[in-house]
Amino acid sequence: xxxxxxxxxxxxxxxxxxxxxxxxxxxxxxxxxxxxxxxxxxxxxxxxxxxxxxxxxxxxxxxxxxxxxxxxxxxxxxxxxxxxxxxxxxxxxxxxxxxxxxxxxxxxxxxxxxxxxxxxxxxxxxxxxxxxxxxxxxxxxxxxxxxxxxxxxxxxxxxxxxxxxxxxxxxxxxxxxxxxxxxxxxxxxxxxxxxxxxxxxxxxxx
Amino acid sequence: xxxxxxxxxxxxxxxxxxxxxxxxxxxxxxxxxxxxxxxxxxxxxxxxxxxxxxxxxxxxxxxxxxxxxxxxxxxxxxxxxxxxxxxxxxxxxxxxxxxxxxxxxxxxxxxxxxxxxxxxxxxxxxxxx
Numbered sequence: 270x271x272x273x274x275x276x277x278x279x280x281x282x283x284x285x286x287x288x289x290x291x292x293x294x295x296x297x298x299x300x301x302x303x304x305x306x307x308x309x310x311x312x313x314x315x316x317x318x319x320x321x322x323x324x325x326x327x328x329x330x331x332x333x334x335x336x337x338x339x340x341x342x343x344x345x346x347x348x349x350x351x352x353x354x355x356x357x358x359x360x361x362x363x364x365x366x367x368x369x370x371x372x373x374x375x376x377x378x379x380x381x382x383x384x385x386x387x388x389x390x391x392x393x394x395x396x397x398x399x400x401x402x403x404x405x406x407x408x409x410x411x412x413x414x415x416x417x418x419x420x421x422x423x424x425x426x427x428x429x430x431x432x433x434x435x436x437x438x439x440x441x442x443x444x445x446x447x448x449x450x451x452x453x454x455x456x457x458x459x460x461x462x463x464x465x466x467x468x469x470x471x472x473x474x475x
Numbered sequence: 476x477x478x479x480x481x482x483x484x485x486x487x488x489x490x491x492x493x494x495x496x497x498x499x500x501x502x503x504x505x506x507x508x509x510x511x512x513x514x515x516x517x518x519x520x521x522x523x524x525x526x527x528x529x530x531x532x533x534x535x536x537x538x539x540x541x542x543x544x545x546x547x548x549x550x551x552x553x554x555x556x557x558x559x560x561x562x563x564x565x566x567x568x569x570x571x572x573x574x575x576x577x578x579x580x581x582x583x584x585x586x587x588x589x590x591x592x593x594x595x596x597x598x599x600x601x602x603x604x
Contacts, residue, residue, distance in 0.1 A: 307519070343554060347487075347520020349547030352554050389550050440546055 270474045273370040277470045278334040279323055284466030286316040292462060299455040303442040307348055308455040315346035315354070331370050335362035349440060350456060353390055353399065354463075360385035372474045376410040383407045390439060397435035397442065397449065399456035402428050406464055418468040425461045432457045480583040480592050481507040481533025484576055485543040485552055487520055489513045495542075495576055503580040507533035521548040526555035530564055538563040538589030540596075542576045565593055569601045 273281070289296070289312045297309030319341045328334045335358045343355030364381035368374045383403050386392060392400035405428045409421055430453075437449035440456075486492040492512035499508060509529035514520035521543075530539050541556075541564065543549045549566065556564050567575050575596050582592045 305519075311520075343523050343551075344515065347514035347518055347522070347547075349550060351520075352523070352547065352550035355554070389553065 272472045288462040289313045302452045311346045318345040332362045332365040356385040356389045357382040379407045397437040399460040402460040481539040483529040486512040499580045506583045521551045
């Protein structure tokens with residue numbers, strides 16, 4: 270059963286855009302604490318460009334929408350989140366090429382995205398990065414047939430809280446060493462909003 | 476046209492990139508060097524498109540070395556290489572921007588090959604972050 274259509278994918282991007290705008294200040298504050306302070310601005314700009322690009326374009330497949338989003342994010346976001354989110358959506362798009370998005374295919378696409386983030390960011394689980402959230406969401410999708418997408422948000426929330434107590438070893442936050450403890454990772458926070466937006470549009474497979 | 480290895484200086488800041496090329500330009504003038512710095516809106520950051528365009532400009536068939544300043548500029552450098560699908564474009568990995576690009580310019584000026592330039596940079600490598 271299809272859990273994500275072309276229209277819903279566009280809606281997903283709109284829901285992300287809405288959240289990035291709403292939480293721009295919060296993401297910036299999180300990034301000011303342990304990074305270079307541009308995450309909110311970068312994400313808001315990136316997704317508003319994504320909407321500009323996809324809003325009036327006709328797409329045949331979910332893969333095409335995701336590819337458009339990936340190229341735009343890569344080009345328009347200045348910081349590390351551009352190539353990282355760009356790679357994630359590009360790998361998802363490639364995995365969903367000529368495929369209907371049922372839960373199984375979506376899970377495979379998430380695994381491809383996860384591999385992409387790992388490759389691009391040279392990340393491992395538990396390093397206080399967005400990879401942690403994507404890792405746990407992918408693990409959740411693998412675990413069983415999902416009855417309620419809200420469960421995925423519980424996984425995201427718990428992972429987010431876990432990043433607070435970690436020492437960052439990747440990205441700009443790694444220069445702070447132990448001083449990064451006590452702060453939620455901004456990339457994990459923006460990933461949380463991306464999945465929250467997804468849950469708002471995803472269907473439950475019957 | 477040049478018979479020398481090309482170079483691209485990738486930085487989050489246009490000022491840093493221009494400063495580095497100024498420094499090199501004092502002694503080396505015949506190595507193809509381009510700057511790819513700042514975002515498309517000229518803010519602090521890097522742009523895949525700028526990096527791709529710079530690579531095309533300095534690529535005269537002898538290979539290109541890319542220098543970067545901080546983490547995300549390296550990711551964008553990797554994406555630019557993947558989009559262009561070129562095997563003779565290499566990233567000076569974990570090499571300090573100022574010292575690395577200066578040494579590479581001197582080596583390239585002597586007519587060294589891409590591999591020789593990369594080897595010369597190995598001794599400068601920073602510990603991984």
